[in-house]
Structures are given as structure tokens and as C-alpha cells.
Amino acid sequence: MSARAIWKGHLSIGDLGCAVALYSAVNASERTAFHIINRDTGNRVRREYADADTGRPVGKDDLVKGYDTSEGQTVILEPDEIREAVPESDKRLELATFVACDEIDTLYLERPYFLAPADRQSVEAYDLIRETMEAQNVAAIARTVLFRRVRSVLIRPQGEGLIATTLNYDYEVRDPAESFEGISKVKIETEMLDLAQHIIGTKMGEFDPGQYEDRYESALTELVKAKIAGRKPKKLPKRKAENVTSLLDALRKSAGNDAAKQKPKGKTQSSGATRQKKAG
Incomplete structure (x- = not known):
């Protein structure tokens, strides 16, 4: 089944542009999904809103959004007021x-989407934009209304297409210092650093x-x-706890285990035995 576009608009750089369609790059529907069941009857249950003070059910038409102020008051926002406050979408992604691609801070990346030509007439301009960005190794930042909210979008070439990733706003990303302020600077012994670098070197690979x-x-x-x-159910094997007296011992043990895994087994002995047999 072909992918279904969740948004269509116009991608442009100055006067150069083309029609594009946005497709979800992540499919969460493949995950195991559950229903909430009444254990006594085996029937599904449904959620209902109830007044927090009276306990009485509240109908859908009586639901409105509210904002609590610092003074303890609640400001009521009607659906029409919210709709009028949301900017109208002009369906444009202006680059x-x-x-530079290597200057992108991954902390700000939110959710990826595939951005593709919306029709055959747009393929040539789309390819020109993609190939130019790829040749210069750059990504573009655009702003548009997606899902009733003004969003910043990072657009970068990948393969034969473009990836559009919504970005977190600066106020949404927490200051790393809040989490790292308790980390004190310590002096690392040379042997420990060498062993750690060796361990990392033995585990280098490609992202798959x-x-x-x-x-x-x-x-x-x-x-x-x-x-069913x-x-x-089959139980997953549990990792055995290892007794390690120090960080240096842990590094030495890990480096030794990696060396043992990489060492060819039996080749040296068998070749020597063969030479002795031929000599005799």
C-alpha cells in the first residue's frame, strides 16, 4: 500500500519552487497495542470526563480549555477563540x-518526515533543490504551520529525497547545566584512559x-x-552481576575479554602441529 501524505504545500527558494507532500517517517502503529478491559465482564471500557468537585459526567459540548494563573484564577478559552488565535497556514516552506549539516545541534531535532514531490511536474525543481543542497552539504531551516501550530522545520537531503524534521523551540530545550552542574572534574590516570580508548576501538562499527x-x-x-x-512465555536471559573492586580492574577485565574474543582459536597450534608432522 502506498504511503499517504499528511500535508501538502509548496517548497521554494526565492522564485524557484515546487509542490511537495509530507509523509510520516516513523510508524508507531507496528507496536503492540492494547485495549483497556473490564476484568469482570471482559468488555472494553470507555473514558468519560467528570467534574472534579461534583463527580458528575461532563458532555463533550461542555468541555473548554482553561489556563491557571499564578494568582490562582482560571482563564477560560473557548474553541472559537483558540481557532482565531492560531495562524492560518499558507502551505509554504520557504527555505x-x-x-552546514555538521553544525546542527541534535538536541533540537523533534520528529522526522519524508518530503517528496507532490506531482510529476515538481520533480525537476525538487531534484535541483536537493542536489544543490547535497553538493554544498547544507540543510535549510523553514517555518510553516503544521498541525495547527507554527513550527520550525529543518530540511536536509538524504539519498534521493529530502528529510523534514520538526525542531524544538529554544524555550523547550532545557539548559544542560541543570543536569551536569554536579559533575566535578577528576584526573584520569593514563592507563585507564588508554584502556578505555582500546575498548572503544575494538567496538567501532557502522550505524545499522x-x-x-x-x-x-x-x-x-x-x-x-x-x-494465545x-x-x-520464554524468559529473556538475565545479565550476571560481576564483582569489580575498582574502575581500573573493570577496564582491565573488559579489555582482556575483548582480546580473548578477537584472538583466533586453534589456528597457531594446528599449523605448528602440521609442520612437525611433515618434518617427521
């Missing part, structure tokens, strides 16, 4: 600012998302299958 398993999702799937089959 006004370009930044396919090799990382969602163990939580796998465990839920196994649990559901076991319940009327058997006990």
Missing part, C-alpha cells in the same frame, strides 16, 4: 536560512538500526503469543 532489537516490544509479543497458545 530562507541555510546551515536493523541490528538493534526493541526488547520491550519483543517481550510483549512473546507474552501475547504465549497467552496457553503456555508460559
Whole structure:
């Protein structure tokens, strides 16, 4: 089944532009989904809003949004007032600012989308924009209304297409100092640093998302299958706790384990035995 566009608009750089469509790059529907069930009847339950003070149910038409002020008052916002306050979308992604790809702070990346030509007539201009950005190794920042909110979007080339990633606003990203302020500077011994660098070097590889398993999702799937089959679910192996007396001992042990894994088993001995046999 072909992907379904969730937004359509116009991508442009100055007078150069093309029609584009936005597609979700993440599919959360593949995850195991559950319903809330009444254990006594086996029936699904539904959620209802109730007045916090009276306990009486509140109908959908009587629901409005409220904002609590610092003085303890609640400001009521009617649906029409909120709709009028939200900027109207002009369906345009104007590439006004370009930044080097290696200057992008990943803290601000929110959610990725695929940005593709919306029709055949837009392919040529789309490819020109993508190839120019790729040649200069740059990404573009644009602003538009998505999902009833003005959002900043980072657009960058990837493969034969463009990736559009919504960005967190500066006020939404917490100051790292709030979490790192308790970290004190310590002097690392040379041997410890060398061992740590060696361990990292033995584990270097390429990023392959396919090799990382969602163990939580796998465990839920196994649990559901076991319940259907009327058997006990398979238990995942637990990691054994290791007694380590110091950080340096842990590094030495880890480096030794990595060396043992990489050392060819039996090749040197077998080749020597063969030479002795031929000599005899």
C-alpha cells in the first residue's frame, strides 16, 4: 500500500519552487497495542470526563480549555477563540536560512518526515533543490504551520529525497547545566584512559538500526503469543552481576575479554602441529 501524505504545500527558494507532500517517517502503529478491559465482564471500557468537585459526567459540548494563573484564577478559552488565535497556514516552506549539516545541534531535532514531490511536474525543481543542497552539504531551516501550530522545520537531503524534521523551540530545550552542574572534574590516570580508548576501538562499527532489537516490544509479543497458545512465555536471559573492586580492574577485565574474543582459536597450534608432522 502506498504511503499517504499528511500535508501538502509548496517548497521554494526565492522564485524557484515546487509542490511537495509530507509523509510520516516513523510508524508507531507496528507496536503492540492494547485495549483497556473490564476484568469482570471482559468488555472494553470507555473514558468519560467528570467534574472534579461534583463527580458528575461532563458532555463533550461542555468541555473548554482553561489556563491557571499564578494568582490562582482560571482563564477560560473557548474553541472559537483558540481557532482565531492560531495562524492560518499558507502551505509554504520557504527555505530562507541555510546551515552546514555538521553544525546542527541534535538536541533540537523533534520528529522526522519524508518530503517528496507532490506531482510529476515538481520533480525537476525538487531534484535541483536537493542536489544543490547535497553538493554544498547544507540543510535549510523553514517555518510553516503544521498541525495547527507554527513550527520550525529543518530540511536536509538524504539519498534521493529530502528529510523534514520538526525542531524544538529554544524555550523547550532545557539548559544542560541543570543536569551536569554536579559533575566535578577528576584526573584520569593514563592507563585507564588508554584502556578505555582500546575498548572503544575494538567496538567501532557502522550505524545499522536493523541490528538493534526493541526488547520491550519483543517481550510483549512473546507474552501475547504465549497467552494465545496457553503456555508460559520464554524468559529473556538475565545479565550476571560481576564483582569489580575498582574502575581500573573493570577496564582491565573488559579489555582482556575483548582480546580473548578477537584472538583466533586453534589456528597457531594446528599449523605448528602440521609442520612437525611433515618434518617427521
